[in-house]
Every structure is written in structure tokens, then in C-alpha cells.
Amino acid sequence: MQLTEVTDFRTQKDFLDVARLIYKGEENWVCPLDNDINNIFNPAENNYYQHGEAIRWILTNGQGQLIGRIAAFVDHDAIRGTELPTGGCGYFECIDDQKAADMLFNGAKDWLVQKGVEAMDGPINFGENDKYWGLLVEGFTPPAYEVPYNLPYYQQLFEAYGFQVYYRQEGFHMDLKKEVPERFWKIAEWVSKKPGYSFEHFSFKRLDQHAEDFTKVFNEAWASFKENFKPMKVEYVKEFINKAKVILEEKFIWLAYYEGEPIAIYLMYPDVNQIFKHFNGKLNLINKLRLLYMIKKNKVTRAKGILMGVVPRFQKLGIESAFIWHLNQVLQKMPHYTELEFNWVGDFNPPMRKLWSSVGAYPAKNYITYRYLFDKNRIFERYPIPES
Numbered sequence: 001m002q003l004t005e006v007t008d009f010r011t012q013k014d015f016l017d018v019a020r021l022i023y024k025g026e027e028n029w030v031c032p033l034d035n036d037i038n039n040i041f042n043p044a045e046n047n048y049y050q051h052g053e054a055i056r057w058i059l060t061n062g063q064g065q066l067i068g069r070i071a072a073f074v075d076h077d078a079i080r081g082t083e084l085p086t087g088g089c090g091y092f093e094c095i096d097d098q099k100a101a102d103m104l105f106n107g108a109k110d111w112l113v114q115k116g117v118e119a120m121d122g123p124i125n126f127g128e129n130d131k132y133w134g135l136l137v138e139g140f141t142p143p144a145y146e147v148p149y150n151l152p153y154y155q156q157l158f159e160a161y162g163f164q165v166y167y168r169q170e171g172f173h174m175d176l177k178k179e180v181p182e183r184f185w186k187i188a189e190w191v192s193k194k195p196g197y198s199f200e201h202f203s204f205k206r207l208d209q210h211a212e213d214f215t216k217v218f219n220e221a222w223a224s225f226k227e228n229f230k231p232m233k234v235e236y237v238k239e240f241i242n243k244a245k246v247i248l249e250e251k252f253i254w255l256a257y258y259e260g261e262p263i264a265i266y267l268m269y270p271d272v273n274q275i276f277k278h279f280n281g282k283l284n285l286i287n288k289l290r291l292l293y294m295i296k297k298n299k300v301t302r303a304k305g306i307l308m309g310v311v312p313r314f315q316k317l318g319i320e321s322a323f324i325w326h327l328n329q330v331l332q333k334m335p336h337y338t339e340l341e342f343n344w345v346g347d348f349n350p351p352m353r354k355l356w357s358s359v360g361a362y363p364a365k366n367y368i369t370y371r372y373l374f375d376k377n378r379i380f381e382r383y384p385i386p387e388s
Contacts, residue, residue: 001067001100003107006056012038014058015091016281018069022093022151028142029149030273031281032132036146037091040126041071047236051077053115054126056091057107059100068094068101072108073126074115078230084378086371087112089122090132093150094157101157105372113374120372121166122158123148128232130306130343134169139365144304144341145273147171148367155368163370167383169344171365172356176331176338180359188325191318198260199326202253204245211237213255213262221265221309247272247295251330252303254323256310264310266323270295271302271341298336305342308352320355348385 006015016034023029041056043049052075059068071091079085089108094101112120125132131146135154143149192199202210211234219231241248248269256264275294279287294300310319331337344367345352353363373380 001062001103002060003057003103004060006041006058011058014066015056015069018058018066018093020281021066022095026151028140030143030277031279032146033276033279033283034281035283040091046127047233048073048075048127051075051230052126055111057104059094059104061100067097068092068104070094070104070108071126072111072120074112074117075230076115079117084119085117086119086121087115087117088124088126089120090124090126092123092154094154096151096153096157098157098160102161105161109372109374118374118378120374122163122370122372123150124369134344134367134369137366137368139171139363141364142277143273144271144302144343145276147273147304147341147343158370161372163372164380165382166369166371168347169367169369170347170353170363171344171367172342172353172361173364174340174342174356174359174361176340178360180328184321184359185325185328187318188321192322192325196259197319197322198257199322200255200257201251201326201330202241202255203250204241207238207241210253210255211241213257214265214267217255217262217265217309217311218307220311244269246292252327254326256319256322258314263314264308264319264323266308266320266327267306268303268327268340269306270300271304272300274300274302301336302339302341303331303337305340307343316351320352321358324359346383348383350386 004011006012016037020031023031039045041054052073054071054073056071057069058066061067069091070089072087072089074087079087089105092104094104109120123132123135132148134148135158136148136150137155140149140152191197215232215234215237252268252270254266255262272291272295275291278290283291308320308323340361341364342356342361345356371380
């Protein structure tokens with residue numbers, strides 16, 4: 001077997017094609033867009049290159065056939081001064097062969113050691129954790145857009161190498177045609193109409209203000225959750241919204257205010273993977289026209305919830321319930337939407353899990369984010385779960 005670094009157009013194409021070969025005939029898999037994957041490893045497109053670096057490899061067998069791939073990355077700002085400098089690996093694909101998997105993992109580990117790293121999380125993304133984060137271990141159904149999907153045997157490949165569970169994640173599914181307890185709606189409506197509170201959906205006409213408010217809430221709400229937290233920039237939010245403009249629904253993005261100050265955010269968008277499953281990773285001109293046509297014809301029936309956040313001093317006051325109440329008003333006028341899938345909720349966030357359960361959503365998918373310690377004598381510590 002031979003491990004080859006991705007350095008040119010041919011190896012870049014091979015990196016993409018590995019997935020198509022591994023999942024050939026797998027009905028549930030949806031091929032990620034080639035451009036989306038390429039952009040993650042393009043310094044001109046991925047802001048994480050401003051404070052980090054990444055590398056990719058493909059793996060071939062003795063006959064020169066593609067049998068695996070992996071990427072490794074490190075955020076230098078995030079690890080600076082930390083007790084356990086940790087890098088990451090991701091975009092792992094491999095045949096069902098432990099020796100092949102070990103060769104890929106070793107390649108990532110050796111590179112990270114050279115960068116001064118002492119541990120490796122995976123599979124994760126070289127970017128925000130709302131994309132391609134975690135290993136699917138239960139619920140092998142068609143994935144939502146930018147949500148990880150892998151074959152069941154991947155879990156054994158990771159754990160046999162020595163990866164340990166850092167935290168678990170649940171992807172919640174909600175049947176929008178199913179009745180939600182009336183008591184929930186009454187409480188949610190009451191919260192949404194409390195004096196001093198206001199709720200408004202995103203508007204492209206107010207992009208600058210809404211992006212600034214969204215960023216402010218995100219940075220305050222997530223600072224206590226994300227290890228080695230790095231504040232999000234307004235420019236990143238604007239860039240994301242502008243790139244996704246063709247698929248975004250303004251009334252799927254909400255902000256909450258108290259006396260004019262932003263205190264909470266919710267982000268959701270149509271799950272275009274229901275359309276992309278027909279594109280085999282190619283978003284050429286014809287497929288772009290097909291995308292627009294199918295969105296206009298209401299061919300997307302599932303929405304994907306990305307995140308919901310509330311600044312600490314307004315948590316446990318029912319703000320999240322009020323968001324769901326407002327979204328319900330919107331979705332009642334869009335009956336072609338029949339289901340909602342929320343990206344993932346970590347086991348370190350019991351209040352969010354409780355919220356989704358209270359509206360009848362259930363954990364349809366389970367993921368694991370692993371950590372691998374390079375020093376075998378070091379005591380492993382998983383991500384802490386706060387006391388209730």
C-alpha cells in the first residue's frame with residue numbers, strides 16, 4: 001500500500017473519487033459536492049488557513065487502486081498555550097481493512113506530531129463544527145446537507161486503532177405532521193409575547209445588522225461550550241449567508257432581542273441534499289438550473305436545523321420554545337415541509353436535548369467524536385458533561 005499526498009489536480013480528483021468508489025451502490029449515501037470539499041482545502045476559500053494548516057493523502061493498494069483517504073489539520077491559534085495541544089483528522093474513507101486504516105491514521109498522526117500536537121480528534125472538519133463532524137454509529141439513513149455519513153464498519157476501524165470517545169452527539173428528527181402538545185404551544189406563545197422581548201426573522205435587506213447581531217450572540221452563547229473557543233467574525237457570517245443565498249429561506253433564520261439587545265439565534269435551511277443526491281457531487285450549470293427548478297417546485301420536504309443559541313443570562317427562560325412557536329407559524333404556511341432534522345446535540349448539552357424531546361423530536365442518529373492520545377501513558381479525559 002502507498003500513501004500519497006494530495007498536491008495536484010490528479011491527486012485532488014483521486015481524493016474526491018475515493019468516496020465515490022467506497023460508497024458505490026450504497027443507496028443512503030449522498031455524494032458531497034466536489035466544490036464544497038475542495039473549498040475546505042483552499043486557503044482562498046477557508047478562513048481557517050489564516051491561523052492553521054491542513055494536508056491530505058490518498059491510499060492505493062499494490063495494484064494502484066484507490067482504497068482510502070484522510071486529511072489532517074491543526075489550528076495554531078487554538079492550541080497555543082493549551083495543556084493538551086490537539087489537532088484533527090477528517091474526510092476519512094477506507095475499505096474494510098484495519099491495516100489500510102492504520103496507515104491512514106498513522107500518516108495523520110505523524111504529520112501532527114511534527115506540528116507540535118499531542119492528540120488527534122476525529123473525524124472532524126477543518127472549520128466550524130456544524131459541518132462533517134463526528135462518526136455516524138447509529139441511524140444509517142440519508143444524510144442532511146453537510147452532515148457526515150459513513151459505513152458501519154468505520155467505528156471498528158477507529159476504535160481498533162485506539163481512538164476513544166471524547167463526546168457523543170445526537171441528530172434529532174421531528175415529524176412536522178405530528179401534533180405537538182398544546183401545553184407546549186401555550187407556554188411558547190406566552191414567552192414570545194413577554195414585555196421587553198421581540199423576535200424577528202432574518203432579512204437580506206438588513207444583512208449587516210442581522211449578521212452583527214447573530215455573531216454577537218454566537219460568540220457569547222458558545223464561549224462556555226467549545227473547547228479552545230475562537231470567536232466567530234461578522235465577515236464569516238456574511239460570507240456564509242451570501243454563498244447560501246440561493247437556498248436560504250429568510251423566515252428560517254430567527255433572532256431574539258430583549259430591550260433591543262440580541263440575546264438568541266436560530267438557524268435552519270432547506271435540506272438541499274434531497275436534490276443533491278441526484279448530482280453525484282457535480283454542481284455544474286445544468287445542475288444549478290435543476291436545483292433552482294426543484295426548489296421552486298417545492299421538491300425539498302425536509303429542513304435542517306443548524307444551531308440554536310441563547311446568551312447565558314437568558315438561558316432557561318423559554319426563549320428556545322418561543323423560536324419553535326414562531327417557526328411553527330411559518331411552516332404552517334409551507335405544508336410541503338414534512339420533517340425537520342437538527343444537526344446534532346452533544347451529550348454535554350442536556351438542556352437542548354430536553355427541549356427537542358419536549359416537542360416530540362427524537363434522536364434518530366447517533367455520532368461519536370473521538371480523541372486519540374499520542375502519549376499512551378497519559379490519562380484520557382473525555383469532554384465534561386455539566387451537572388444538571
